[in-house]
Amino acid sequence: MSYRREEVDLGMPSPGVRQSLVFHRYGDPGARPKAYIQASIHADEIPAMMAAHHLLQLLHAADSRxxxxxxxxxxxxxxxxxxxxxxxxxxxxxxxLRGGLNFNRSWPDLEEVAADRLDGSLTDDEEANVSCIRKTLLTLLDERQNRHLLDRKRHALLRESLTADYVLDVHCDDEALLHLYTLPQHWEEIGDLAAELGAHVVLLDEGGSIQAFDEVNSRPWLVLQRRFPKRPIPLACVSATVELRGRADVSDALGRQDAIAIHRYLTRRRLIADALPDVPALTCGPTEIEACEVPRAPAAGILAYKVRLGSEVEAGEVIAELVDPYATPGAARLPIRASAAGKIFTRRSDKYVLAHHPVAKIAGKTALAGGRAYSGED
Ligand SMILES: [Zn+2]
Structure with a gap:
């Protein structure tokens, strides 16, 4: 058995309260390839922790073999x-709650400062460049001040993920079909994971604006490739955000199914030496993030949905009506429409909304007129 359980003390943010992270480690430290998988950075997204629980059983079994x-x-x-x-x-x-920051936004952005630091250090040796870049990213991370508990937690997680070849950040949405986010350049590497999971949508986003966890792991390689086009630099970290359906979709059956899918992906990437699983048939194609629409509530009210998850809608179709509880009998309801054709892949579970709240996410086929409807806060 190679298994080691490590508990990382994050310190005492207030008297009498101590917090920690647990890392379950398999294989020899420093061995390649390296996979890093984390659950529920949005802590109220429980399907991810259920999948991690089942993945732990599968990894233990693989380790004992x-x-x-x-x-x-x-x-x-x-x-x-x-x-x-x-x-x-x-x-x-x-x-x-302390400062209002979204737990999956504004992760340390090391890409530009890494490019400046690496100027003049890279060579024609790809392997040496990968090693040099990883070392530089860790040095830059360690140079940051970690004043608060949240900073210390982020430092501990990133210190582990920045040296990984594969990073999976596992979440869920509100009411949702299973979907993923990744860089456009990683579609080839993530397509089979999406198929294993039975994903309905894979959103391709080059990122760079919200600094989500998956981006700050994968994007530095892209930025460095572009900054130093004459040096051999691979996209050495394949990362994805995995949205395991909706908040309420928590069960042993789903958790085990998702864990098996991730285990098969790790096997195909040669992290587990079992018989290679067949490459699954794709369950969806990629969707550019610019083709993803997020219709919003025009006012406060109660949502009466006219579509289900998975519904294919046409441009102009009413996806929900907004009921005004203050209105007199017979008053018209406000229709909320899709502006382009596409598949409904998320809805709200809480049907009481305020103005501008997102009502759904729709995976369209072409970039939306007027630009990107999807903002980082959705
Ligand atoms: Zn999340």
């Missing part, structure tokens, strides 16, 4: 801060 190759690190809960945030008997794990 002596089948682990490379190195696998599984973080079963990535957000102890969020897991402790309850108000009015509801778990609130999306934003840090």
């Amino acid at each position: 002596g089948s682990i190759r490379g190195e696998i690190v599984l973080v079963p809960y990535a957000n102890p801060i969020g897991l402790g945030q309850w108000i009015d008997d509801r778990s609130l794990g999306r934003h840090e």
Whole structure:
């Protein structure tokens, strides 16, 4: 058995309260390839933790067979801060209550500073460049001041993921079909994972604006490639955000199914030395993020949906009506329409909305007129 369980102390943010992260480690430290998988950075997205729980059983079994190759690190809960945030008997794990920051935005952005630091250090040796870039990213990360608990937590997670070849950040949406986000350049590497998971939508986004966890791991390689076009630099970190359906979709059956899918992906990437699973048939094609529409509520009210998850809608089709509880009998409801054709892949579970709240996400086929409807806060 190569298994090691490491508990990382994040310190004591207030007297009498101590927080920690757990890293489940398989394989020899430093072995390649390396996979890093974390669950529930948005702490109220429980399907991810259920999948991690089942993946842990599968990895333990593989380890006891002596089948682990490379190195696998599984973080079963990535957000102890969020897991402790309850108000009015509801778990609130999306934003840090202390300062309001979304737990999956504004991760340390090392790409430009890494490019400046690496100027003059890269050579014609690709392998040496990969090693030099990883070392530089870690140095830059370590140079940052970690003043608060959240900074220390982010540092501990990134320190592990920045040296990985594969990074999976596992989440869920509100009410949703299974979907993923990745860089356009990684579609080839993520397509089979999406197929294993039975994804309905894969959104391709070059990122760079919100600094989500998957982006800050994969984008530095893209930025460095562009900054130093004469040097051999691979996209050495393939990362994706995996949205395991909706908040309420938590069961042993789904958790095990998702864990098996990830286990098969790791096997195909030669991190687990079992018989190679057949390459699954794609369950969807890619969708450019610019073709993803997020219709919004025009006012406060109650949503009466006219479509289901998975519905294919036409341009102009009413996806929901907004009921005004203040209105007199017979008053017209406000229709909320899709502006372009596409597939409904998320809805709100809470049907009471305020103005501008997102009502759904629709995967269209072409970039939307007027630009990107999808903002980083959705
Ligand atoms: Zn999330």
